[in-house]
Amino acid sequence: MTNRSEEIVANLASVRSRIEIAARGVHRSVNDVTLIAVTKTYPSSDVQILHDLGIRNFAENRDNEGKEKSEKVPAIWHFQGQIQGNKIVSIASWANVIQSLDDPRHLRLLSKAAAESRVISIFIQVCLDPQPGRGGASPDGLSPLAELVLQEPSLRLEGLMAVAPLGENPESAFARLAQIHSDFSQQFPSAKSLSAGMSGDFEVAIKHGATHVRVGSSILGSRTHLG
DSSP: OOHHHHHHHHHHHHHHHHHHHHHHHTTOOGGGOEEEEEOTTSOHHHHHHHHHTTOOEEEESSHHHHHHHHHHSOSEEEEOSOOOGGGHHHHHHHOSEEEEEOOGGGHHHHHHHHHTTOOEEEEEEBOOOOSTTOSSBOGGGHHHHHHHHHTOTTEEEEEEEEOOOTTSOHHHHHHHHHHHHHHHHHHSTTOOEEEEOOTTTHHHHHHTTOSEEEEOHHHHOSSOOOO
């Protein structure tokens, strides 16, 4: 085993333990939480190591990286970056899941691109940050967007995704998100998933109901690797 493999094995074991402890702390099963390894800027060799260790969900922020790595390592690939209209056809060619839908203009393009190959799972990104220009739909805009997703046969509504705002205590941010998701899932019962929490706050997110956590640096180390 190489030094890099040993590093990833140890880090992954630590993250899995932290997920289990966080889940147990709120009387949830660790099986209720899906770990997504965020591999942006890391080489494909790291992705392969994680795949060999049983990780099956990976996330990328950029289309070109996701396309390249998904061709090398078959898995469930998530796109979590800002969606650009001119990249949608390419993203749809490799992403099984879109984590960051927040614009109704992208729906038809995604559905048309997906229709040729498969159904794409959709998380609607909700903005928890009051500052203008942040990614995500407003809480008031979630229901209309969800209705549009449900009209597209090539898309499947999974739930909501959010990022805790910079400078805000994740505890308050994710408590607010939990209420938003509770209201949303009552209206859309099939959309039970909640993607929240990254390396610095995933335990808090699990406490507040996250079903998917997106973890990069806690598993793969500081982003000095270029993929």
